[in-house]
Amino acid sequence: MNYRAHDLKREDFAPLEKSQLDEVVARPSLSYWQDAWRRFKQNTRAIISMYILIALAVFTLGGPLLWTVDASKQNLNQTSQPPGLAKHALVVSAFERWVLPTDPSRPEYGDLPPEELANPEGLRAAEAPNTQSVRITWRPVAEAGGYNIYRHTRPPTSLQDLGLPLGSIETGNVHGYEDRLNLKQEDYFYSVVTTDGFDEAETYATLQLRPQLAITREHALEQGLSEDPRAGDTVTLAFYPLGTDYLGRDMLARLMEGARVSLFIGVIAPLAFVIFGVAYGGFSGYIGGTIDNILMRLADFVVALPFLLFMILFKIAFGIGPGESGVIPMLVALVLLSWPATARLVRGQVLQIREQGYIDAARLMGASNHYLIARHILPNTMGVVLVTFTFAVPMAIFAEAFLSFIGMGVAPPTPSWGSMCNEGVKTMLSHPHELILPAALISITVLAFNLFGDGLTEALDARMRGRE
């Protein structure tokens, strides 16, 4: 009874003017979509995913305007380059056969058994090594019948470690070797083992070399790297910020072109089958009765078909003629197999909405069928349809990637992210960037669409309305 302590006066007990207490309803009234957008904006992950999607659209549509490199142009001088800055290369003159150094004073075939043969001495590079050719020479070994030459990227530890030879020389008086096999600017260990013509000696000599990046005059001229290249000049090679693939094609340009193919299939196919599904399901649900029953049996039937199996089947049946990319058959197959889910969903929604009180109310007021569908039924299914669409996109992108990965997707040379992964997986161990880059793009795109879809679901969920 602590309030007795208050010095309450008689005036405090005067009747209260009601108007003093009238409150204003402060919450502004928002439309369904305004409210959804407000809630979407509060979802950080959804907003981030939206920016990623915008960035992807810019990359796909605006990218080729800024980066005008031809995606199909091959540069066999620079195959499977990892991402990096532009490289400089030495200009060398056109290749001329190297006459291998021979000591005519020695016999071609010696007589010593292999275990008594000496190690080749004085192993050295005959010329400054570059990526066009590496020329090594050594002092001929007495009584040798030949030499085996090995190349490794790390120093060999024993004779057993050498493995298969890079090449062999079958006469004992030739004491040089020229290597032109797929040379890179990295450390090589050349090992030479003396043979009696067939069997190897028990020792080996090793030389460490690092060839300099080089390009021939002709190639430099052809690629327009310099006006008048001379041997010994240094030129800057074509710039590949994301590296090149196994045919020396620019990865960045290919990723952009692949994005156009993958996203075209990923967006257009869902758009087409969602629209078809809405029309089909809406019609079926609104008509009802026997027709509805028949239409839904058909949908159930298509759903029961194994999806990817039939995609493959369709692809085979459509066939791909020469010069075709195979994008359209894939699109058609996707639409033919994917519409039932949307149709079922929309039908369910329509059936539900049809029974709502406000539809009866509108009908009582004389609304026509067209008006009911356009004004009440369709707008109320839009939320679900939009969410279905966002989740259908990752599905379509996955389907394209899967088919292209097993070689059933778009036909080369058209790049898609899936087919680039297919090519990349073959060189995965030595050049991982050819797999990682397209795979990462697929993952980021699908991730963004998934998060976007989650955000949309939450924002459009009517149950959440007014809960805060």
Added chain:
Amino acid sequence: MFRYIAKRLLAGVITIWFIATATFFAMHAVPGDPLMNDRAVSDEVRRNLEARYGLDKPLGEQYIIFISNMLRGDFGISFTQQNRRVNDIIREHFPVSAILGILAIIIAALGGILWGALTALYRNRLPDILIMLLVILGISVPGFVFAATGQLALVHVNAIFGVKVLPVAGWGTFSHMLMPALVLGLGTMALLTRLMRTSMIDVMGEDYIRTAHAKGLSKQRIFLRHQLRNAILPVVTVLGPQISAITTGGFVVEYVFAIPGLGRYFVQAVQQLDYTVIMGTTVFYGAFLVLMVILVDILYGFIDPRVRVSA
């Protein structure tokens, strides 16, 4: 219940028949003819080959032969390996795919239920946030990337330890199966985790869980006897479609890990346009998947009393 099963089986048979028919006509709609890819053959050899594969008969007759052979379980002879019957290919290689698939689905289901329940219990706390981050990644990364990454990881792990921790490719022992089954199950596991989490959270808000608390039951008992079972039900319903996803996902994993499963043969056949093998394996796979979906639905009926008793 019997009526229900019979109805489902009948619908399944119709679906399988459609798959067979669609496969047959899809194969015959291909531009050119199956023997076109072969080296130039003399007319006589060609006629012999056509007679051997029954290609000289009218389409209708070929179809009837195809279906009746199919009913007898005879899928014909391979085009590219001309002394192998398709039946033998399936018999020899399907068990490999099946073991891989079963292992993958077990990993996916157990993992999905475990992680899903865990994230729901730790909702909005660190374990939940971490696992859900991985899950969203798992849903967004295509299966073949998992396969390639798994293999790459094995190569590096083996190199680091200097011994063969797990084989990088091939088939034969249990250690060969582990990594392929794991990468095959990952996508499904992520999906199931997410589903299980939502389902768990829904169940935790149900009135009967409040009742269980009011009965003074311990948290563990409520979790095990009331939440888990009810939360697993929706997870079981997607198992059918997920078996389908794992089966087709197996094509890629078998290809990457060089596993002699039927999936790899199927992909090979598709690339080489080996018509009889494509037709045989498509129908086989189609029938298998349709049956699996029906089986899972029936299984669901046994788990959920509402379906079991009323059906």
Added chain:
Amino acid sequence: MTDSILSVRDLAVEFDTFGGVVKAVRNVSFDLTAGQTLAIVGESGCGKSVTVQSLMGLIPMPPGRITHGRALFKDQDLLSIGARGIRGHHMGMIFQDPMTSLNPTMRIGDQIAETLVVHKQYSRKHAQDEAVSLLARTHIPEPGRRANQYPFEFSGGMLQRAMIAQALACEPAILIADEPTTALDVTIQAQILELMQTLQQDNGMSIILITHDLAVVARMADQVAVMYAGEIVETGSVEDIFYQPAHPYNQGLQQAMTSNQQPDRVLSPIPGSPPDLFSPPKGCGYCKRCPHAMSVCAEHPPYLTAVDASSHQSRCWLHHELAPVHNNPVRRP
């Protein structure tokens, strides 16, 4: 009071929500007499369910929080952590919607038996037999067969009987019934109420009945607490509440209710809606709807004042000695 079996003092419960902290229950105190029925009445959202849920430890924490108070049952504070053994054993509870309050994938018999297994360490067999006899006591026909069925095979009324059987399994001293008949048909309502009364007489237990249905209160209750905006605004015997309403809110309720005595009286609804509990008003929560509001009501919260010599109390400034006597509905000269 010596025969009080449950004594709740100054209970306060808050919830964290997106919009801020909701003070759902504020300074609620009451006593439950052994063998009697206490009805807590009030409109939706007034905090009556939260009050009993906090006694049963059913407030989800977070977002809920019991900020203050004690609830003594046999010298043990129900609000302390160690009280789980009491729930379901010495206190049973039934809920508003029997359709969703039973586990859909568990047999009815198992759900009832579970309580006995946990609290009384019965064997499964023994507990099952006991469950069947409990179903029989709640007048469920063919209890042996019914015990093996699942909730979806029961009707709503049957399910509520099963709920009661489950709540009474361990012969609790207190049964809390949270709107037990709201979701049921009128005829079934009467059956359930009758069942509760019979069982109360048999077991000698106390009942806390949560309801917004004054007819149910009149039929069942011995004591009544009227709640409004998270507070008890009036409490007293059932006769006090119905025949001598002291708080303007309770008076309003009586005006809004049909009556056998005055069948021709025009019913008058209470205008307006309860205050927003995000920011409870500074003064009396009923001030804005009260036809007798005074300046003090808007500024200072009123306190419970004894209306007469009995247990009848009311939380209103009109009982204050300074309040005008003229046209004062609560102060009898």
